[in-house]
Amino acid sequence: MRADLHLHTTASDGRLTPQELVEKAVKLKLEVIAITDHDSVGGVPPALEAAKSFPQLIVIPGVEINTDIPKGEVHILGYFIDYRDSGLNRTLEELRNSRYERGKKMVAKLAEIGINVDWTRVQELAGGGSIGRPHIAQTMLEQGYVSSLREAFTKYIGRNGPAYVERKKLTPIEAVKVVLNAGGLPVLAHPADIEPLEPFLLQLKKAGIVGIEIYYNGYNSKTIAQLKRFAKKLDLIACGGSDFHGLGEDIGADIGSVDLPRESVEQLISLSKQKRTVMP
Ligand SMILES: [Zn+2]
Numbered sequence: 328m329r330a331d332l333h334l335h336t337t338a339s340d341g342r343l344t345p346q347e348l349v350e351k352a353v354k355l356k357l358e359v360i361a362i363t364d365h366d367s368v369g370g371v372p373p374a375l376e377a378a379k380s381f382p383q384l385i386v387i388p389g390v391e392i393n394t395d396i397p398k399g400e401v402h403i404l405g406y407f408i409d410y411r412d413s414g415l416n417r418t419l420e421e422l423r424n425s426r427y428e429r430g431k432k433m434v435a436k437l438a439e440i441g442i443n444v445d446w447t448r449v450q451e452l453a454g455g456g457s458i459g460r461p462h463i464a465q466t467m468l469e470q471g472y473v474s475s476l477r478e479a480f481t482k483y484i485g486r487n488g489p490a491y492v493e494r495k496k497l498t499p500i501e502a503v504k505v506v507l508n509a510g511g512l513p514v515l516a517h518p519a520d521i522e523p524l525e526p527f528l529l530q531l532k533k534a535g536i537v538g539i540e541i542y543y544n545g546y547n548s549k550t551i552a553q554l555k556r557f558a559k560k561l562d563l564i565a566c567g568g569s570d571f572h573g574l575g576e577d578i579g580a581d582i583g584s585v586d587l588p589r590e591s592v593e594q595l596i597s598l599s600k601q602k603r604t605v606m607p
């Protein structure tokens with residue numbers, strides 16, 4: 328099965344509109360995609376609308392919530408969420424506001440070191456969606472401060488860069504609850520760098536995650552094999568996706584570029600159906 332369960336649109340820091348993303352997925356003959364924007368479900372309704380013309384494509388409403396642990400960042404994916412849920416939308420709005428404030432602070436820090444990033448352009452690139460670091464990086468590129476998006480991250484706005492700013496985030500367990508409360512299936516995104524992973528997975532499994540991302544851009548066969556062992560041991564679905572942002576070749580993977588087993592997608596879909604039948 329051609330599937331990609333991790334995709335960003337202009338509702339967060341992706342370059343394609345939901346409509347364009349759906350059209351691209353159809354062109355690539357994908358059968359199942361999930362829209363998983365950072366802290367936003369704004370891309371879901373237009374993607375579902377666009378997909379009405381293509382019955383061969385299943386679009387899963389999703390989200391990717393950025394959360395914090397002491398040693399770094401953890402992302403929680405939510406699949407089959409009720410994107411109209413008011414509690415979900417309230418929480419996501421708070422998270423997006425914190426992104427806006429953080430973006431402004433980063434631009435101020437850049438100004439202190441002589442890099443005058445055009446804030447209007449950053450907002451324009453975000454197009455009313457969640458402001459992300461790629462929008463700042465793109466503006467820096469356009470203004471000639473860096474020669475690639477990667478350079479903006481490694482030199483300035485990456486986690487160890489001089490203009491990096493933290494923002495308010497949920498804990499991973501809180502994010503899992505947000506997804507569950509909106510009727511969704513929580514999945515841990517790109518977990519390979521989390522140390523130590525096993526106790527963390529146990530904790531999240533207890534909180535309600537149903538899967539972990541194993542088939543992911545840049546994961547080699549050794550990493551995949553190790554993650555598969557964890558998934559098997561804890562009875563978690565082996566999920567995956569490209570984390571496509573549409574930013575071009577120097578940063579990130581292309582849509583549909585990760586081989587996801589049919590079984591994984593089917594498990595996820597059947598779990599969502601089971602859940603719907605037990606829910607009131
Ligand atoms: Zn992520």
Ligand SMILES: [Zn+2]
Binds near residue numbers: 333335570
């Ligand atoms: Zn992502």
